[in-house]
Structure formats: structure tokens, C-alpha cells
Amino acid sequence: MTGFIGEYHCKLDVKGRLLLPSDMRKQLSPEDQEQFVISRGVDDCLSMYTSSEWMVVMNKLRKLNRFKAKDRKFARMFQKGATKVLADSNSRVLIPKGLLGWAGVKKEIIIVANVDLWELWDKKRYEGMMRDDWDGFDELAQDVMGDSSNEE
DSSP states (O other): OOOOOOEEEEEOOTTSEEEOOHHHHTTSOGGGSSEEEEEEOSSSSEEEEEHHHHHHHHHHHHTSOTTSHHHHHHHHHHHTTOEEEEOOTTSEEEOOHHHHHHHTOOSEEEEEEETTEEEEEEHHHHHHHHHHHHTTHHHHHHHHHOOGGGOO
């Protein structure tokens, strides 16, 4: 996989289902079209993984030392609320109410590609975060991407 791209503005239906945008679905491999894992993100958003990518993440978690308190705590917190969801015949996924509440998602949702996963944001929360973070983007870009020693 080369990584996902895009930002999609969507609305949940009355049952809490999200229609996956066709441009987003086109980026998925055939084996990753139907089943996803949705979990709490590391920010105030939800993370949606393809089944394939979730296996990559689980393999990383398996390598943690379960005898170290911070490793156990991270694995426990990271997986809290993680739920497998299936896309129906209309490419909709039902997002668990507990996860929607945790992320503050009301009705309007923004799906944002983040390399190998999709972030699901409440529209107002996402717009506020981006507005607040944008002023420091130049400096952040320099810190993260500007060092030529980071090239592979």
C-alpha cells in the first residue's frame, strides 16, 4: 500500500452509519473493502483501520514487553473500545455509539487520510484543531521534514 490521501465531508445517518465515499473506497485493496476496525485515536478522533493494517498494528503490539507497566498500559488503552465493523451492501459502516460519544461526533464528520489509516473527526472539532495548529505548521514542517538526515 502506498498510503491513503484525501479529506471527505460526510454526515452520519439517523442510525449512526457512515457512507464510505467512493473516492475513499477506490483506494482500498479488494480484500479491505468490507471489514474495518474503528478505535479511539491518539487525538480526539476515531481511527479507522483496514483489516490488513490492523494486523500490522497488532503485530507491533505483540512485540511489546507485557512485563513492563507502560507497555501493558499502552496496549490496554490503545485497544479500548476497538471494534470490528462491516460495510453493508451500500458501503455503510455502523460506528459504535460509545466511540462516537468519546470522539464528540454529532452528525457531521470529516474523514481524513493519515498515511495508513483514516481519522474520523467531528466537523467542528476538526476545524477548530486545524485552525489552532495551522499557525505553527511552517515550524512543524521544518522540525519533522526539514532535516535531510531523515531521508531514506
